[in-house]
Amino acid sequence: MGWEPVRIKIHFGRSSTCWQPSPTHLQRPACPQAYPVGIYGWRKRCLYFFVLLLLVTMIVNLALTIWILKVMNFTVDGMGDLRITKQGVRLEGVSEFLLPLYVKEMQSRKDSPLVLQSDRNVTVNARNGLGQLTGQLTVGSEIVEAQCQRFEVRSSDGEKVLFSADEEEISIGVEKLRVTGTEGVVFGHSVETPHVRAEPFQDLKLESPTRTLILEAPKGVEISADVGDLKATCRKDLLVQSTEGEIFLNANTIRLGNIPHGTPASPLGPTYPKQTVFELCVCPSGKLYLSPAGTGSTCHSTSNVCLWS
Template sequence: MDESTSLDIEALKMTEEQYVLEAQSGHLQQPRCDAVDTVGLYGWRKRFLYFFLSLLLVIMMVNLALTVWIVKVMHFTVDGMGNLQVNGEGIRLEGISEFLLPLYVKEIQSRRASPLVVRSKRNVTINARNDQGQLTGQLTVGPDSVEAQCQRFEVRTRDGGKVLFSVDEKKISIGTDTVRVTGSDGGVFGHSVETPHIQADASQDLKLESPTRTLTMEAPRGVEVTAARGKLKATCRKDLELQSTEGEIFLDANAIRLGSFLPLGVYSPSSDAASQKQTVYELCICPNGKLYLSPAGSRSSCYSTSNVCLWN
């Protein structure tokens, strides 16, 4: 009984020792790895990363240098850019400015006591539009002409109170006290002219002429032709008519002279020899209104049977 028990104990010890040895041998022996993975950039990838970072740094430096150069050349400040200043009243430009595209502004004003000059190699066009963008007025200054397109064109005084000149589709109005025409040929009008007063300059003659047609002066309350310090001359190629429908024609002067162009009326053959020595004549009028001269005598020599009256 004791021997068998001792054998079992010995066998158990041997079994425990083998287990401990196997366990220790299992901890000591580690599995072998044939392939080892490394972490990081090596070779051409590393060189490419360094090149890209260097290129990016160079671009940033060039960009910064260009920015500093542009700021210096364009004179950027807190108030604006160079000659362009922005303030509460608007934008102020100093010197010559050039615009390549249309400019939309509300008001353009020059500096005090300085002119405003707008230059262009072709023409200068100023447009005015309404809220819908439709063109309501246009002013074009070209090399050969100045054109204004609008419903009404006005020229006012400096204070803007009086209209000096206005044009619309129906009429032209001139609001000045005097309209002066300085051309050598005077003023040429294609149609009628309505005016209350026509006056020549001092020491100048006033001439109203119609070269190929008739000259008519009409007024509802009379026409007055006055030459204060000169003579009044009316010349025509055909008939000169002075007509009054309701009143009379009144000639008031110290002397009324009729030139030698009036015909001499002869009413009898015996009077031809006497008329050659005659120096005094009387003015006669035919029933049709024609005037002629007749030798003056002790009584009137005007007869309706005169040769002048019979010819007409």
């Protein structure tokens, strides 16, 4: 038995390649049945639909991205009015912050002011490294409140302290403190100052309506009115006291008004009703009274005034 050559035919397409049976008596395997390979029918249409939907979504997404970039004015330097520079972040125009803002330094342009605006209040907080509140400045519609250990107001060059306040004292470093209110200044406690002066051509008035007015100094108190009058009035007693020195009244005319007249026990003569000259007398208590002048002192005869002092 010998082998004979077999001719093989290859078909492309839906047909498959198989072995042809030889004329010999040997059995050859039959060719398997050919099946179509690929996506056909409704699966193919669904795939094309999803591909088309994905393409449309990508186009719409790209268009929206370009529109957002155009509306928000995105550039290489920043977005809209926000510019990122080497010095930091720069905002142009009006900006609104809905959440807390943490910055190291905030300043305006050289030719425009810095405006912080809020419908309720503006609060600036300062915290330490542990997050604890160390200083707070609140600007409200009715009050401006500063909470800190020490509050200072400095001059334009930053060298001189114009006003400072802490828990111990309040210091004013200006050369002149001017109060322009019609009611003046009300002090609840003592005031220490080396000089109190009124404006030119204005009156200076020190008044205590319901209590005592005390002027004290370790070396002396000087009250002078170079142009106008000096007037001291009170409801009860006016006390001028010098513990070691003297009280010196130096004037061309010294007048003491409303001094009571002493009445002698017996008239001094027919000229007494027309008496125009009087003698100034002093009681042991210090009270002054007038006594009709005579050839000698009449204070003793009219000393009945001292009994009522």
